[in-house]
Amino acid sequence: MGSDMGLIVKxxxxxxxxxxxxxxxxxxxHGHLTPGGGxxxxxxxxxxxxxxxxxxxINEAKEKINKSLYSALEGLGGLVFLAxxxxxxxxxxxxxxxxxxxxxxxxxxxxxxxxxxxxxxNLAVGLKxxxxxxxxxxxxxxxxxWRK
Amino acid sequence: MSFIxxxxxxxxxxxxxxxxxxxxxxxxxxxxxxIIFATIxxxxxxxxxxxxxxxxxxxxxxxGFIVYAVGPLFWGMAKANxxxxxxxxxxxxxxxxxxxxxxxxxxxxxxxxSNSITLTPGTLTVDACPxxxxxxxxxxxxxxxxxxxxxxxxxxxxxxxxRLGK
Numbered sequence: 001m002g003s004d005m006g007l008i009v010k011x012x013x014x015x016x017x018x019x020x021x022x023x024x025x026x027x028x029x030h031g032h033l034t035p036g037g038g039x040x041x042x043x044x045x046x047x048x049x050x051x052x053x054x055x056x057x058i059n060e061a062k063e064k065i066n067k068s069l070y071s072a073l074e075g076l077g078g079l080v081f082l083a084x085x086x087x088x089x090x091x092x093x094x095x096x097x098x099x100x101x102x103x104x105x106x107x108x109x110x111x112x113x114x115x116x117x118x119x120x121x122n123l124a125v126g127l128k129x130x131x132x133x134x135x136x137x138x139x140x141x142x143x144x145x146w147r148k
Numbered sequence: 149m150s151f152i153x154x155x156x157x158x159x160x161x162x163x164x165x166x167x168x169x170x171x172x173x174x175x176x177x178x179x180x181x182x183i184i185f186a187t188i189x190x191x192x193x194x195x196x197x198x199x200x201x202x203x204x205x206x207x208x209x210x211x212g213f214i215v216y217a218v219g220p221l222f223w224g225m226a227k228a229n230x231x232x233x234x235x236x237x238x239x240x241x242x243x244x245x246x247x248x249x250x251x252x253x254x255x256x257x258x259x260x261x262s263n264s265i266t267l268t269p270g271t272l273t274v275d276a277c278p279x280x281x282x283x284x285x286x287x288x289x290x291x292x293x294x295x296x297x298x299x300x301x302x303x304x305x306x307x308x309x310x311r312l313g314k
Contacts, residue, residue, distance in 0.1 A: 006276060008259050011198070064195070064196075113177050
């Protein structure tokens with residue numbers, strides 16, 4: 001238990017974890033413009049979390065990964081998705097009211113603030129996928145021992 | 149302080165990714181979104197990025213990295229690739245793992261030197277041991293079994309790594 005990688009892997013992980021994180025955020029937030037979206041970007045950021053877990057070892061990860069926070073954020077992602085779907089409830093469920101007459105997210109197609117509720121949903125799905133995957137992998141890494 | 153380093157490091161990648169949204173430059177909304185996301189990423193990774201990383205915000209150091217990448221490193225890679233092609237054709241190899249004593253202080257210097265050694269074909273860093281100030285390098289053609297410095301293995305890379313990671 002508690003094994004971690006050598007010095008080179010750790011130093012490279014220190015440098016690349018912020019880069020993977022911001023790239024995942026880019027994929028999520030441009031889900032309506034470029035290939036990718038909530039799931040793909042969330043899985044990318046979860047890759048950064050798994051890199052952290054593998055490079056720095058389980059003991060370091062135990063201090064940094066907070067179970068309640070991740071659990072709450074996963075729930076929040078689902079709730080925001082549902083709330084975005086409810087926005088146009090006076091017409092229909094999942095009616096994209098932000099795009100048709102909403103105050104924001106109705107810019108010119110191709111710009112960042114367009115496509116109505118899609119960016120919000122992508123962010124919600126990305127948050128949910130990231131926290132869910134990291135929690136799942138971390139729980140497996142904490143599995144008590146290989147054999148009794 | 150390390151929050152600012154992580155913020156700048158991730159915001160620079162965001163700028164590279166989103167360039168061209170307003171002509172050749174960036175539209176305002178992309179910049180604001182970048183600041184928000186880079187703040188989140190920088191805040192989450194501020195304890196991971198390491199201590200004293202603000203020394204890499206020095207523009208003179210960036211210049212040093214560029215000069216190193218296009219100068220000694222590129223030249224060393226070109227030379228070593230031709231050498232490996234020669235060894236593939238003729239089959240003259242004498243492989244072995246040698247212990248290379250190095251005189252470096254911090255993790256960044258070890259990483260730069262190890263990655264440079266691995267990038268030049270024919271040599272491959274197996275392990276870096278800062279406690280005994282040595283690298284273990286797998287060499288395709290061992291010229292010296294117990295080198296006293298890193299000169300026969302890595303050329304001038306150790307000097308550069310010491311300067312760039314300081």
